[in-house]
Amino acid sequence: MASISEQLYDALGIMILGMSLVFVFLSILIVAMKLVALKFGPAPKCGSPVTERQPQSSQSAVSPLMAAVITAAIHQHRKKA
Amino acid sequence: MEGLIAFWSESGIANFTSGQLLMMGVGCLLLYLAIAKKFEPLLLLPIGFGAILANIPNGGFTEEGGLLYFAYHVGIETGVFPLLIFMGVGALTDFGALIANPKMLLLGAAAQFGIFATLIGAIALNWVPGFEFSMTDAAAIAIIGGADGPTAIFLASKLAPDLLGAIAVAAYSYMALVPLIQPPIMRLLTTESERKIKMEQLREVSKKEKIIFPMMVLGLTILFLPAATPLVGMFCLGNLMKESGVVDRLSSTAQNELINIVTIFLGLAVGSKLSAEQFLQMETLGILVLGAVAFSIGTAAGVLMAKLMSKLSGGKINPLLGAAGVSAVPMAARVVNKVGLEANNQNFLLMHAMGPNVAGVLGSAVAAGVLLAVLG
Numbered sequence: 001m002a003s004i005s006e007q008l009y010d011a012l013g014i015m016i017l018g019m020s021l022v023f024v025f026l027s028i029l030i031v032a033m034k035l036v037a038l039k040f041g042p043a044p045k046c047g048s049p050v051t052e053r054q055p056q057s058s059q060s061a062v063s064p065l066m067a068a069v070i071t072a073a074i075h076q077h078r079k080k081a
Numbered sequence: 082m083e084g085l086i087a088f089w090s091e092s093g094i095a096n097f098t099s100g101q102l103l104m105m106g107v108g109c110l111l112l113y114l115a116i117a118k119k120f121e122p123l124l125l126l127p128i129g130f131g132a133i134l135a136n137i138p139n140g141g142f143t144e145e146g147g148l149l150y151f152a153y154h155v156g157i158e159t160g161v162f163p164l165l166i167f168m169g170v171g172a173l174t175d176f177g178a179l180i181a182n183p184k185m186l187l188l189g190a191a192a193q194f195g196i197f198a199t200l201i202g203a204i205a206l207n208w209v210p211g212f213e214f215s216m217t218d219a220a221a222i223a224i225i226g227g228a229d230g231p232t233a234i235f236l237a238s239k240l241a242p243d244l245l246g247a248i249a250v251a252a253y254s255y256m257a258l259v260p261l262i263q264p265p266i267m268r269l270l271t272t273e274s275e276r277k278i279k280m281e282q283l284r285e286v287s288k289k290e291k292i293i294f295p296m297m298v299l300g301l302t303i304l305f306l307p308a309a310t311p312l313v314g315m316f317c318l319g320n321l322m323k324e325s326g327v328v329d330r331l332s333s334t335a336q337n338e339l340i341n342i343v344t345i346f347l348g349l350a351v352g353s354k355l356s357a358e359q360f361l362q363m364e365t366l367g368i369l370v371l372g373a374v375a376f377s378i379g380t381a382a383g384v385l386m387a388k389l390m391s392k393l394s395g396g397k398i399n400p401l402l403g404a405a406g407v408s409a410v411p412m413a414a415r416v417v418n419k420v421g422l423e424a425n426n427q428n429f430l431l432m433h434a435m436g437p438n439v440a441g442v443l444g445s446a447v448a449a450g451v452l453l454a455v456l457g
Contacts, residue, residue, distance in 0.1 A: 004207045007216060011204045014220075015197035018451040022193050025305055025447050026186040026440070032297050033183040033290075040289040 096138035100357025107355060108132030111250070120257035124230065124348050128250065131352015142353065149353035152346045157238050157245070162347040163231035164315045167446075169340030170231065171295070171319025172332050174410070174442070178435040180290050181283040184390065185402070185433075189440025191386030192406030193448045195226030195379025199371050200452075206371070211363040217241055220452040222368050225252045226375025227445030228259070228409035232312060234351065236449045239457055246354030247365040251372035259412045260419075262373065263380050263404050267420050270384045271400045275391065276424035278399040280433045288324070295320040298443065302450070308457065309450020316446065379407040383437070405434040408441035 111129030115122040134142045142149040156162035203219035206212045221241035224233045233252040237245040295317035302313040322332040387403030401421050405413045414434035421430040
């Protein structure tokens with residue numbers, strides 16, 4: 001059996017090799033993930049609020065002001081009845 | 082009268098050895114920790130019970146033909162059980178937080194320093210009389226620092242089957258103790274203002290990214306580290322089943338029924354390794370000490386790496402996140418969230434901590450692959 005200090009030396013080698021391999025492997029993965037995100041990531045954020053807001057204003061044909069007026073009118077009508 | 086003597090000579094009372102009684106005590110302690118303290122009950126309960134069964138005199142559970150004998154040889158010696166569990170874990174894991182912030186992989190890598198530092202520690206322990214760890218023993222012990230049960234059992238079954246019982250018990254016990262081990266280290270290495278750092282909200286992640294991710298991880302493993310493909314491959318299979326959305330039945334089986342069934346037998350089989358002659362050794366004590374050291378160093382390395390990244394990014398990263406790099410999903414992420422909330426009660430770090438947390442699972446699988454490739 002090799003002496004303890006020799007084994008320690010080997011262990012140190014495995015540590016350096018292992019940590020660098022883990023870092024290299026995961027760093028390559030980071031780069032790969034960034035590339036995938038560029039190609040397949042969700043649509044950029046600046047576009048989404050616009051598309052979200054547009055249907056809101058176009059779908060509701062009645063403006064908030066008109067809606068308030070109509071509500072008030074119905075309310076008054078019911079009160080009278 | 083003869084019948085009575087024959088009955089007596091077969092009874093437990095006549096055949097107990099002190100070692101067996103002590104190991105039954107260890108089994109009961111594990112049951113107590115699982116039931117009363119809720120320490121990883123899913124694993125420690127079957128392991129504790131397995132330890133009791135394995136030490137019954139004349140029970141024959143661990144002899145050839147016994148239930149635990151088969152459970153061990155079919156499931157653990159072959160590496161099948163930990164791999165099936167890993168598939169289930171893959172099906173349970175959402176990589177969204179990591180895909181949204183890939184830099185967190187570096188934290189998962191840094192925390193693996195605990196593994197490799199413990200490798201040196203285990204060899205250095207040979208200077209103490211009574212310890213004689215070979216390099217493969219040391220590697221199997223060191224993987225406790227990966228804080229990942231299936232990975233630890235897989236590697237131990239390949240490199241040091243004799244130490245498997247003690248290694249599995251140490252790994253799962255320390256995973257349960259993460260909320261006690263980590264916070265002091267995290268507080269020691271960070272300042273109050275660093276702990277208060279709030280993180281930006283994570284971006285959305287598309288379904289395509291989530292489907293491509295496991296394929297990409299597998300591809301890289303095939304290219305660079307085929308020794309890790311059993312672990313990473315099963316993990317990616319589970320994850321792909323979940324994310325693809327077309328095999329919900331398989332994904333649900335992997336993350337429920339299958340992982341539960343395998344967990345029962347894995348626990349029993351690990352417990353069967355807790356026999357008096359294998360467990361009551363000086364080495365076990367060393368393994369327990371080294372396991373705690375591995376966890377602590379891993380946590381510290383993760384936090385220091387996160388501190389460095391925080392400095393480089395101009396204070397955008399909360400250094401506490403580094404502690405989540407030692408897998409132990411999701412316990413470590415919860416601990417990060419808790420310590421973050423102590424510093425600032427509006428600071429919810431849980432989602433951010435899931436990134437390094439799942440990165441830690443990959444990191445320890447890669448580290449296990451390196452150890453297998455070099456020593457296996």
